[in-house]
Amino acid sequence: MSFLPFSAEIWRDEFVLARDARALGRRANVERMLHSGELIPLARGVYRRRALVRLGDPDDTFLARVRAIQLGSSAPIAFSGLTAAAVWGLPLVGPAPERITVASASAGGGRSNQSFSRSAAGSPAPVEWRNGLLVTSLARTIADVARTCDFAQAVAICDAGLRGQKPTKWRDFRAPPSRSDVADQLIAFGHGRGVVAARAVVEFADGASGSAGESVSRALIRQLGFPAPRLQMPFFDRRGHIGDVDFWWPEFNLIGEFDGNGKYLREEFTNGRSPGEIVIAEKRREDRLRALGPQVTRWDWSIARSAFRLRAHLADAGLS
Numbered sequence: 001m002s003f004l005p006f007s008a009e010i011w012r013d014e015f016v017l018a019r020d021a022r023a024l025g026r027r028a029n030v031e032r033m034l035h036s037g038e039l040i041p042l043a044r045g046v047y048r049r050r051a052l053v054r055l056g057d058p059d060d061t062f063l064a065r066v067r068a069i070q071l072g073s074s075a076p077i078a079f080s081g082l083t084a085a086a087v088w089g090l091p092l093v094g095p096a097p098e099r100i101t102v103a104s105a106s107a108g109g110g111r112s113n114q115s116f117s118r119s120a121a122g123s124p125a126p127v128e129w130r131n132g133l134l135v136t137s138l139a140r141t142i143a144d145v146a147r148t149c150d151f152a153q154a155v156a157i158c159d160a161g162l163r164g165q166k167p168t169k170w171r172d173f174r175a176p177p178s179r180s181d182v183a184d185q186l187i188a189f190g191h192g193r194g195v196v197a198a199r200a201v202v203e204f205a206d207g208a209s210g211s212a213g214e215s216v217s218r219a220l221i222r223q224l225g226f227p228a229p230r231l232q233m234p235f236f237d238r239r240g241h242i243g244d245v246d247f248w249w250p251e252f253n254l255i256g257e258f259d260g261n262g263k264y265l266r267e268e269f270t271n272g273r274s275p276g277e278i279v280i281a282e283k284r285r286e287d288r289l290r291a292l293g294p295q296v297t298r299w300d301w302s303i304a305r306s307a308f309r310l311r312a313h314l315a316d317a318g319l320s
Contacts, residue, residue, distance in 0.1 A: 008132025018045035042068035062096035078103040084135035091212035139177040143185035146201040147194035156215035162207030213258040
């Protein structure tokens with residue numbers, strides 16, 4: 001596929017194409033690998049090597065589908081919406097979308113089907129290559145998602161986009177667009193569906209939010225009518241910096257902390273520590289925070305996704 005940029009090489013070898021196998025006289029070998037389960041069919045004539053699947057990572061599974069669809073195409077596909085968001089490394093809250101979203105200049109610009117959903121990404125939609133795939137620009141992607149997704153999902157993506165991303169072993173660098181860049185991209189949608197809601201998302205978004213769970217919690221906190229917390233506030237004691245807390249309500253002397261499973265299970269957050277070691281470190285950190293006087297309340301995804309449970313949880317902690 002000569003149109004794929006050099007950056008596609010980081011994932012191209014994960015896949016086997018039926019047309020390549022036929023050209024090399026290896027069709028029988030591919031059929032054997034399919035029968036044994038060594039290859040997983042993802043798109044017509046495109047298979048992924050099972051050994052390279054990252055188990056338990058829904059983002060990996062979704063991105064593999066996107067890459068497979070591109071490999072099966074004879075021309076570049078401009079991905080948009082939540083599909084582009086995933087390529088940009090922005091958080092998808094909840095299950096991955098069933099259909100891949102591609103850009104269309106207008107709502108009538110092509111048909112959707114079981115595999116594809118065409119999103120009116122505005123005309124012209126600015127696109128660029130990201131990790132071997134053609135996607136709408138980061139600012140346009142955020143604007144598109146803010147227009148089409150529910151408030152909490154849109155806030156999570158907008159927060160993450162405005163936060164940017166430093167390069168690590170697991171993640172690529174992503175420069176944040178400005179809030180005005182995203183707001184300007186909404187102009188392309190005119191007075192279309194969701195634009196007013198999208199402007200509210202962009203205005204509310206805050207790059208200081210540290211994770212998707214924090215963003216979803218903060219969106220629900222607003223919708224429930226609770227006071228807005230301060231984000232990522234640093235706390236110190238005589239021993240020095242204790243840490244930055246997720247939420248701080250000084251008028252209630254209350255600290256709120258979102259606990260996602262990632263900090264205990266994902267290598268990029270554990271830094272080689274076992275879950276038990278992380279739990280002990282978290283307890284010591286919380287003891288130091290409580291010694292300063294504030295109450296500390298914690299919650300996880302099961303509470304962050306439920307308005308009823310989060311309302312009760314925060315009310316029990318003294319928030320009103």
